[in-house]
Amino acid sequence: MTGSFYRGLLVLKMIPHEPAGISTSQIRDRLASEHEIAVDTRTVQRDLASIEMVFPLGRSDGASAQVFWPRNCQVELMPSHDDYSALTWNLLDEYLSPLLPASMAEQARPLFDTARRYLEEGDRQAVRQWRTRVRAIPRSFELHPPDIDPAVQRAVYEALYHGDQLRVSYCSRGSADCRDLDLHPQALVVRESVFYLLARVDGYDDIRHFALHRMARADINGRDAEFDADFDLDAYIRSGAFAYPEGDRVDLVLRFAAYVGQHLLETKLCEDQSSTELDDGRLEIRARVRDTQQLRWWLLGFGAAVEVVAPNSLREFIREQARGMLARHDGHHE
Template identity: 40%
Template sequence: MSEIRDTLFRYLTLLQLIPRSPGRISTPVLLEKLHERGFQIDTRSLQRDLRDKLALHFPLTCDDTHKPYRWYFDRDFHRNLPALDVPSALTLVLAEEYLKGLLPPVVVGQLSPQFRDARQLLDDLETNGLSQWARRVRAIPNGMALIPAPLEERVWQAVTQTLLEQKALDVRYLSRSAEAEKIFTLHPQGLVSRHSVTYLLATVNDYADIRQFALHRLKSATISDAPWREAPDFELDDYIRRGAFGYRQSPEDVTLVADVAPQVAWLLTETPLAIEQNLAPLPDSDWKRLTAKVPDEQQTLWWLMGMGANVEVIEPVGWRQEILSTARAIVARTEGDPHGGYAPSYGSQTSPPPDRQSTT
């Protein structure tokens, strides 16, 4: 009885370890993962499990184009181990709605069987109120969201495999600056999804500095024969914290002082701009004086610009100058003088002196 039980658990574990197409897993890797989980089995027994047992009852395929052989299930094969419950199904439906606006379709598509199962489960619950939630709940991004750039499935598969297995990656990359395709060997160190673009963080060829590669500009990606090199002292959270994705102007925070309209003050009362924030009433006005410790980065500056005339920035002076210069450029173009306005380069501190009586 114990032997039968162990065999059953081994089959269940294999069902969980083998990926759906286009994923692949080799026989040696499967054997290693089984050993890690406490199953004592040799290569011949594993091959017999795969070929003579599982392949007879499940859509299991062997990719024997090169050794070691690699195994995968049909991409539409469903595995609910354990079975999906109602709260989990609802969570998956909401997650799908949210992720569709953030990740490339091919990435979201990797989870399409799970999303499909979740929708089906909720649809089948005709007498349960939860069945209506999928039709009545939506995830809306904060601000305008660009449509995620398309990404090839093979590229995504190669990127994730090399990142997780610590392998190098040979790519053809469309350089935005040069507007030409370049061939690199990348050494993946991390993956970051930001707004509608997913970036691979990697070192290039023999260089040690970390660079960012937008995945949708990878025209091809294959596992490299070159040995993978780890970036010394690289830590993903620290990399992000130092402003790698925030267009940071300096590592130090700055004190933002601005007068804000009542609707903006109400917004910032409920959802503060920063942990260190204060809103003080202005004399003889329904506006308030905002003081907040914020990162010295362009993202915060762009948010302030988006508030338009509802915010008047007082400090930092450089930010006030840039907002004022941008407003002048917009007015000049609107009045028919396309070259009469000053178009600032964000981050510059060379804008004309501000007019204190003007508002942003």
């Protein structure tokens, strides 16, 4: 492999996708620092001119002009796809691209597009059939996702990625007025169809949840965010923060109509759950769980097919809800 050919391949690998870019001096410096290839700026310019005879590079204007691969560029420089890699990239595009920072999603777009074209072209019926025959669907009643301002989402993702503070105009649920807040982003959580930024409000220590669709505006305010080094997102989620705790852990005793409770023998409430078939045919489930709003909503969804035996506080909550529902639905609707 000749020196100029090898150097040209290295230069090709350095060129990013729009909106990012790289200058000739940056390429020269990276050749020297990363590959111990010492060349002058004029040599790099000649390399780029040779590349542009074959590939459609873009150039920015100005004194420090940069080169880049333009948006929607269909040049494929990565190794050729096979069925496995194309299907993997295609699934990543569908399920994970909403979680990428906007700048990364834009740079990954050519990779997603090459995978899509691979699946669409040629005699690849088997892999195309797999793509149309496999779906992941929610277990609960599905709601349409709320609208998120793309500018808000971009600002939130970039602030979290780069460690910047955010100034947001936030409208709490049920409130007609928005408040301006300076936030220190800590993490992002997607719960069903809602995106939540976990952040500290400037001047406070507690972690709060901010739904992205309730942000009327979000801007990076130019200051570094303060990140809690001890914050563990997985531990935070396991603590029940997104289940909305109502109390401590409780010894839960439930009695289900036989068929309704069978799924809990396969998908348990906890590792040490126990079950007993009662003389009347019902299934009794015992488990130690956290008392949360999510647990209460789940139990209410079974209606008369479940009896809450213990704890008494949870049983009384269900009784109150049932009385309220009966009063609401008693008689004819006018």
